[in-house]
Amino acid sequence: MKKWYNVVAILMATVIVLGIFAIGCAKTAPPQPGGPITINIGEPVALSGSAAPWGQIPTPFREAWFEVFNREGFQVGGKTYNIKLIQVDDQNTPEGGAAAAKQLVFGDKVRFIAGHWTWNFSAVAAVTNPAKVIFVTRTGAPDQLPASWGGLYDPKTMPYVVFGTPSQEEFTADCFALIKAYPNYKRLGLMDSVQSGVDSAGWRALKKELDAAGIRYHNEWFAVGTSDFTPYITRFAEAGCNLVFVAGWVGEFMLFSKQRWEMGYKDMKVGCSGPFVDINIYKAVCGPDAAQGLIGAYYDNSQFKETKVNPKYIAQCQEALRIAAEKTGKPYTYTGEIAWLPSHVLILVQAMQKAGTVDDTDAIMKAIRGGTFDTTIGKWTMSGEKTYGSAVVFGSPAPLCTIQGDKEVYLSEYPTKPLP
Amino acid sequence: MPPAEIWIDGLVQSCIYMTMAFGMVLVFSILGILNWAHGQFYMLGAFVVYYAITAAGIPFPISLLISGVVVGGLGMLVEKFVIERLTSPGYGMLYVTVATLALMFFFEGAAGMAFGLMDKGLSTVLPGVLDLGSFSVSYQKIAVIIFTLVIMISMYIVLNRTKVGLAIRAAAQEPVAASLYGISVGRVSLIVMGIGCALAAMAGGIMAPVYTTNPFMGRIPMIMSLLAIIIGGLGSLTGAIVGGIILGFLNSVIAYHLSYVSEFVLFLLVIIILLVRPQGLFGAPLK
Numbered sequence: 244m245k246k247w248y249n250v251v252a253i254l255m256a257t258v259i260v261l262g263i264f265a266i267g268c269a270k271t272a273p274p275q276p277g278g279p280i281t282i283n284i285g286e287p288v289a290l291s292g293s294a295a296p297w298g299q300i301p302t303p304f305r306e307a308w309f310e311v312f313n314r315e316g317f318q319v320g321g322k323t324y325n326i327k328l329i330q331v332d333d334q335n336t337p338e339g340g341a342a343a344a345k346q347l348v349f350g351d352k353v354r355f356i357a358g359h360w361t362w363n364f365s366a367v368a369a370v371t372n373p374a375k376v377i378f379v380t381r382t383g384a385p386d387q388l389p390a391s392w393g394g395l396y397d398p399k400t401m402p403y404v405v406f407g408t409p410s411q412e413e414f415t416a417d418c419f420a421l422i423k424a425y426p427n428y429k430r431l432g433l434m435d436s437v438q439s440g441v442d443s444a445g446w447r448a449l450k451k452e453l454d455a456a457g458i459r460y461h462n463e464w465f466a467v468g469t470s471d472f473t474p475y476i477t478r479f480a481e482a483g484c485n486l487v488f489v490a491g492w493v494g495e496f497m498l499f500s501k502q503r504w505e506m507g508y509k510d511m512k513v514g515c516s517g518p519f520v521d522i523n524i525y526k527a528v529c530g531p532d533a534a535q536g537l538i539g540a541y542y543d544n545s546q547f548k549e550t551k552v553n554p555k556y557i558a559q560c561q562e563a564l565r566i567a568a569e570k571t572g573k574p575y576t577y578t579g580e581i582a583w584l585p586s587h588v589l590i591l592v593q594a595m596q597k598a599g600t601v602d603d604t605d606a607i608m609k610a611i612r613g614g615t616f617d618t619t620i621g622k623w624t625m626s627g628e629k630t631y632g633s634a635v636v637f638g639s640p641a642p643l644c645t646i647q648g649d650k651e652v653y654l655s656e657y658p659t660k661p662l663p
Numbered sequence: 664m665p666p667a668e669i670w671i672d673g674l675v676q677s678c679i680y681m682t683m684a685f686g687m688v689l690v691f692s693i694l695g696i697l698n699w700a701h702g703q704f705y706m707l708g709a710f711v712v713y714y715a716i717t718a719a720g721i722p723f724p725i726s727l728l729i730s731g732v733v734v735g736g737l738g739m740l741v742e743k744f745v746i747e748r749l750t751s752p753g754y755g756m757l758y759v760t761v762a763t764l765a766l767m768f769f770f771e772g773a774a775g776m777a778f779g780l781m782d783k784g785l786s787t788v789l790p791g792v793l794d795l796g797s798f799s800v801s802y803q804k805i806a807v808i809i810f811t812l813v814i815m816i817s818m819y820i821v822l823n824r825t826k827v828g829l830a831i832r833a834a835a836q837e838p839v840a841a842s843l844y845g846i847s848v849g850r851v852s853l854i855v856m857g858i859g860c861a862l863a864a865m866a867g868g869i870m871a872p873v874y875t876t877n878p879f880m881g882r883i884p885m886i887m888s889l890l891a892i893i894i895g896g897l898g899s900l901t902g903a904i905v906g907g908i909i910l911g912f913l914n915s916v917i918a919y920h921l922s923y924v925s926e927f928v929l930f931l932l933v934i935i936i937l938l939v940r941p942q943g944l945f946g947a948p949l950k
Contacts (some may be wrong), residue, residue, distance in 0.1 A: 293879055296781045437923050466926040468883045470874045473672035474918035474925075477665075494782040494875050501784075505792050505801040506668055520781070528784025528875050 279316045282601055284588065285347030286358040287333035287340050287367055294335035294361065296493075300520055301580035305358075311559050317592045319601050326588060329353060337366035344370035351370045354604055355379070355591055357407065358584035367397045368404055373541045375405050377611075379587040382636060383410030385440050385513050389631045392444035403604060404634040405611055406627070407587040412659045414516050415449050416641030418488060420657035421483035421514055422458055424643065425486055427453035431460040432484030434499070435476065438467050440611040465491070472499045474507065480508055490516045498529040504533035507513065513640055514538030514643065518579035522646055534646055538654060541644030542578040542620060545649040546653045550621040550640035560585070561617055576651065582639065588639065593617065611635060626661035668798040669919045670912070675804045675873075677911025678811035679866050684895065684903035685818065686862035692835040692898055693848075693855040694746060697760035699763040701863050702885025703770035708734045708864025709865065709871040709880060711731035713783055723788050723872075727810075730868040732862035738860025739853050741766065742882060746856070747849070767885075773876035789872060803872045810869045815861065815904065822900075831855055887914070890933050896946025905944060 289298040307330065313325040329351050331343035340363025341536035347353045348370055356371055359380040364387045371378040377430065378401075381387065388394025396404065420430060431453075438445070441464050453460055461482035463475050476499065479487055487503075489496045496515040503511050518540045519525065525534045544552040544560055560581050566573040590611065595601050597610040615624040620640055627636035638659045644651040687701050709729040715726035746765070749758040789806055792799040822828035833841040834851040842848050867881070874880065887910060895906025913932070917925035942948050 264802075291781060294777075295775075338851075441923070464923045466923045470883065471672060471676065471915070473668060474915060475922070477669060477919060478922065494877065497782065497784070498874060501786065505799065505804075507792070507794070524781065524784070526786070528782060528786055530786035530790060533786075610717040 246621045250472075264430075275645035277650055278398075279313070279323040279431050281325050282355070283327050283329050283351055283353045284591070285351060285353035285356045286328060286330045286584065287343035287347065287356065287361065287363070288358065289335040289361050290330065292334045292336070296520070297360075298332075300577055301573055301583070303567035303571050304563055304577065304580045305584055307563040307570070308559065308580075310566060311562050312585070312588070317355045317596065319595050320599055324601060326592075328584075330359075330570075333361055333363060333367075335363070337363045339363065340366040341370055343367070348374045348376050354602065357587035357591060360408070360410075360583065368396075368401050372401050372403050375403055377405060377591065377607060379405045379407040379591065379602050381405045381408035381410040382412060383414065383445065385443055385445065387411075388444050389458045391630075391632070394444060396631065398631065398635070401454055402633075403608055404635065405587075405590065405608075405625075406631070409636050409639055409659060411445050411448070412636070412662065413639045413641050414445075414490065415452050416639065416659045417514070417516055417540065417643065418449070418453060418458070418460075419456070420643045420655045421486060421488060421640050423657055424538075424655040425512065428486040429459070430485070431458060432463065432479040432482070432487035433460055433591065434463045434465065434479075434487060434489045434491070436467055436495070437464045437468075439490065465495070469495065470498055472502050475499070476503045476506055476508060476511075480511070485510055486512045486514075488514045488516065493517070493520060493524075494528075497525055500525070500537055501529040501533050504530065512536060512538065516540065518542060518577060519646070519651055520577055522576065522649060522651065525646065535629050535648075537646045538643055539646075539651070540579065540582075541642045541651055541653060542581040543644075543651075543653075544581055544619055544621075546620070546644075547640055547642060547656060548653065549656045550642075550658050552619065552621050553617050556585075556589070556617070556619045578651075582620045586620055586637075589618040590616045612636075624661055626663075629663040631662070665916050665919045666798065667795070668800075671800055671804070673912035673915035674758075675807050675911070676914050677908040678807050679870060679884060679907075680812055680887050680891045680910050681904050682862055682866040683884050684891035684907045685815075685900060686859035686866075686889050688892050688898065688903040689831075689862075690856055690859040691892075692900070693831065693838075693852050694742070694750065696746065696750070696759045696763070697889070698777055698856075699760065699885070700741070700770060701859070701888065702881030702883075703767050703774075704734050704738060704860040704863040704881070705867035705870075705884050706876075706878060706881035707737065707770060708867035709876045710778055711864065712868035712871045712882075713785060713876050715777075716785060716788065727865050727868045733864045734864030735756060735857040735861030739857040739895040740774075741860075742853055742856035744905055747852070763824050766895025769877045771881075778878065780878060782877045784875055785872040801873070807869050807873060810865070814865070827854065890929065892943070893933050894936055894943055896943030898947065899943065899945040902943050902945035905925070 289295050309328055316323045316325045331346050333339040333343040344367040355377045357379040364380055364384055368378055386395040390397040402609045461484050463478060465475055489499055500513045506606050545557050564575055591615050594607045596609040598606040600606050611625060613625050623638035625634045640656050640658050642656045643654040645654045690698050709732050711730035712726045715721040715729055745762050746759060749762055789802040792801050830846045830851050833846055834848050838848050891906035891910045892903050894909055895902025919930050
């Protein structure tokens with residue numbers, strides 16, 4: 244009896260071990276011959292919490308763009324690849340970012356993270372760098388500034404970070420684009436929440452450039468949660484500002500725009516450092532008259548006048564916008580995503596092609612540093628060797644639009660210069 | 664000297680803080696609790712007004728009344744099924760505090776799921792401005808001032824000229840004696856909670872066209888109304904009104920002079936008041 248018991252136990256153990264081995268093999272088994280190989284790209288993104296709208300709004304365009312991109316896919320080493328995006332909610336918090344990064348890196352086994360914009364850079368980078376996962380994010384938040392500026396980015400300890408969207412540099416370029424559009428301005432008003440750091444290194448860098456260019460400006464910060472901007476509007480008006488650029492969230496921008504109109508400062512032009520979500524929201528909050536002339540970022544690459552974009556990528560984005568409109572059942576006008584995840588993905592894809600590998604992240608990073616990439620917002624060379632300690636900062640057209648009627652209309656552009 | 668628009672802005676801020684604080688103090692004086700979810704009733708009132716107008720086409724004044732009734736009713740349910748149980752023997756204030764804090768996050772989360780997180784606007788309600796020469800004031804803000812006057816007058820009449828008001832005042836002063844005289848303190852608690860939440864809801868509703876409506880809009884008004892009752896005196900209805908007025912003007916004038924530092928200054932002022940006169944301007948001296 245005992246002998247039979249032992250035999251059955253050994254057989255069961257063997258079956259279990261073989262089963263586990265089979266599951267492990269199945270996960271890494273290559274796809275059927277003839278079909279593209281899928282590469283997973285992860286994205287920690289705010290899908291819950293107060294920042295969730297900004298994580299959710301781009302979804303229709305994002306899905307549509309990957310659908311269009313994967314029709315052709317891309318080739319490396321004679322093989323065709325597709326991309327699958329895996330999003331994990333990071334709640335726009337450091338804890339959420341770390342958890343999302345761990346899930347993506349250790350659970351989903353991604354080798355690349357892209358499209359990141361939330362305020363948890365250092366938490367995500369702390370996970371991705373030791374794992375040699377390439378992390379494409381943006382500049383701009385205090386911890387994303389270079390260590391030499393007092394930020395936390397250090398190329399020595401974060402060798403796998405790429406700044407695919409130069410938010411900090413773009414904000415500066417946006418200011419110049421504004422002045423270009425309104426050369427008869429009296430004084431430029433600049434406003435941000437204290438959350439971004441009053442007189443932080445980023446702001447000091449911006450002011451240095453504005454001073455060098457002889458631009459007259461006045462700076463204000465508001466407390467987090469402010470809904471009443473009357474005191475700040477009055478201060479801007481008394482400082483002689485007839486052009487104000489707001490770096491806060493959309494709600495704050497809308498309230499500032501509404502209140503300045505109601506206070507009688509109808510000639511005060513107001514812009515925000517981000518694309519318009521949906522013009523109807525601004526009209527609902529500000530009022531249809533107060534919403535006219537509002538200024539925002541504008542990434543409809545078919546409208547750029549100074550930055551040349553590959554016609555293939557223009558067509559891709561227009562097709563994705565069309566699909567997104569079809570799926571949502573209404574016009575899809577949010578252009579912000581064109582400059583973000585698709586642009587990051589194209590940097591990664593072209594770097595893989597240059598490096599001749601989709602796995603060796605060291606070789607891919609080597610191809611990225613200082614390389615030139617053709618993306619949805621133009622062809623740019625990675626720069627920033629002196630400023631950031633590594634040539635990993637991308638460029639931007641810094642395009643702006645203004646609301647006219649029910650549409651966003653191109654206003655101006657001020658392509659960012661390569662960083663030293 | 665700040666310009667006129669700052670003083671008018673201060674007056675509008677005062678109106679809202681006064682209304683919110685009044686509702687909080689009313690609840691405190693009968694139930695003996697600070698309702699940490701008070702700001703969320705403000706938020707829910709704003710959403711009721713928003714959807715009453717945009718989805719059902721109900722005129723603004725009626726939408727305001729509906730928000731008071733609906734959210735006041737919700738407040739009564741909260742009192743009946745949560746607060747009443749946690750204030751019974753065997754529990755303590757800590758339980759009620761935790762419960763109302765939990766409700767705060769619950770209502771925010773529920774509103775986020777039900778209504779979405781994107782800001783909503785009601786700019787089409789009372790559009791336009793009154794031009795006063797060197798500055799203008801929106802009709803929406805004028806409506807806030809008128810609304811507050813109506814509310815304060817109504818509350819004065821209810822509390823001083825009606826049997827319900829008499830019962831409320833009696834229960835607030837001497838609950839045991841009041842119950843001996845046949846006043847159902849339990850029922851008064853229910854009514855007061857309903858009134859307090861209705862006031863918060865209508866405050867949120869009247870502000871919905873002025874600001875944006877979103878699930879997190881109740882947090883700052885809650886904190887500010889708490890500051891108002893500390894300034895005015897916890898437990899004093901007069902203190903709530905005076906505290907709200909002082910806070911509203913201070914907030915606007917200090918922000919004009921000191922920008923974002925105004926928040927720091929306001930809280931410092933509250934700490935000083937707590938140290939120097941902890942009962943506030945009109946509260947009963949501490950034993």
